[in-house]
Amino acid sequence: MEEFRPEIVSFHFGLPDQVLVRRVKAAGSKVISSATTVAEAVWLEDNGVDAVIAMGYEAGGHRGNFLTHDMATQVGTMALVPQVVDAVDVPVIAAGGIADGRGVAAAIMLGASAVQVGTAYLFTPEAKIAEVHLTAIEAAGDDDTAVTNVMTGRPARGVINRLMKELGPLTEIAPDFPTAASALAPLKAAAEAVCKDHFTNLWAGQSARLSPRLGSEELTRRLSDEALAVIAKFSFR
Numbered sequence: 306m307e308e309f310r311p312e313i314v315s316f317h318f319g320l321p322d323q324v325l326v327r328r329v330k331a332a333g334s335k336v337i338s339s340a341t342t343v344a345e346a347v348w349l350e351d352n353g354v355d356a357v358i359a360m361g362y363e364a365g366g367h368r369g370n371f372l373t374h375d376m377a378t379q380v381g382t383m384a385l386v387p388q389v390v391d392a393v394d395v396p397v398i399a400a401g402g403i404a405d406g407r408g409v410a411a412a413i414m415l416g417a418s419a420v421q422v423g424t425a426y427l428f429t430p431e432a433k434i435a436e437v438h439l440t441a442i443e444a445a446g447d448d449d450t451a452v453t454n455v456m457t458g459r460p461a462r463g464v465i466n467r468l469m470k471e472l473g474p475l476t477e478i479a480p481d482f483p484t485a486a487s488a489l490a491p492l493k494a495a496a497e498a499v500c501k502d503h504f505t506n507l508w509a510g511q512s513a514r515l516s517p518r519l520g521s522e523e524l525t526r527r528l529s530d531e532a533l534a535v536i537a538k539f540s541f542r
């Protein structure tokens with residue numbers, strides 16, 4: 306980080322040791338990290354982040370949770386974003402289930418300063434995801450994903466596959482993060498060789514079906530233009 310001095314460094318699962326965070330900030334980078342509850346957002350602010358990502362339960366990929374490990378009480382984006390906005394003074398970035406301009410506009414209405422979109426970018430040609438992953442997300446509807454710990458040992462949202470169905474989606478016997486993934490690697494490779502997604506991380510959020518099929522630049526412009534159009538529609542003066 307000190308060598309390349311990126312403008313922003315984004316952490317997940319809380320923050321590393323304070324000494325390291327201070328060094329990243331001293332190199333001139335802004336530090337951001339994900340919160341899945343108000344308590345995590347306040348902790349991140351107290352520990353020096355420049356902005357908080359409010360990551361709702363709809364989001365694809367690993368949950369950013371670090372103070373709580375209870376998946377039954379994780380909060381949806383619509384409820385999380387305004388409560389985090391009320392609780393912290395730093396800017397809030399909304400994440401989870403946002404895949405078109407309506408979602409961006411809604412997040413801004415809830416007080417977010419920006420949005421972080423993941424799943425919609427998986428459909429862009431720039432995303433080099435496995436063929437079985439692309440096939441799974443292209444077919445995924447609103448209720449085809451679940452939060453599981455069987456793939457890596459930490460809870461993450463992905464399209465439901467055979468392993469999640471047979472062992473999970475959540476189980477106490479999953480090996481600790483990230484060792485579950487290495488144990489699965491040979492099975493994953495063998496299954497993918499015959500186009501089966503039984504052991505592949507099919508990370509995706511609940512809004513896969515909303516995602517327009519565009520290149521990443523066009524998608525970014527579309528999200529912004531559509532959001533501005535939605536907001537303009539409700540500006541009566």
Ligand SMILES: Cc1cc2nc3c(=O)[nH]c(=O)nc-3n(C[C@H](O)[C@H](O)[C@H](O)COP(=O)(O)O)c2cc1C
Nearest residue numbers: 317363364365366400401402403422423424508510
């Ligand atoms: C395939 C995939 C990989 C991800 N990897 C990371 C990661 O390495 N670090 C991180 O902070 N968030 C990661 N995320 C979470 C995203 O940054 C973002 O919070 C999330 O995708 C937002 O929800 P959405 O998928 O509904 O748009 C990942 C998400 C996906 C779908």
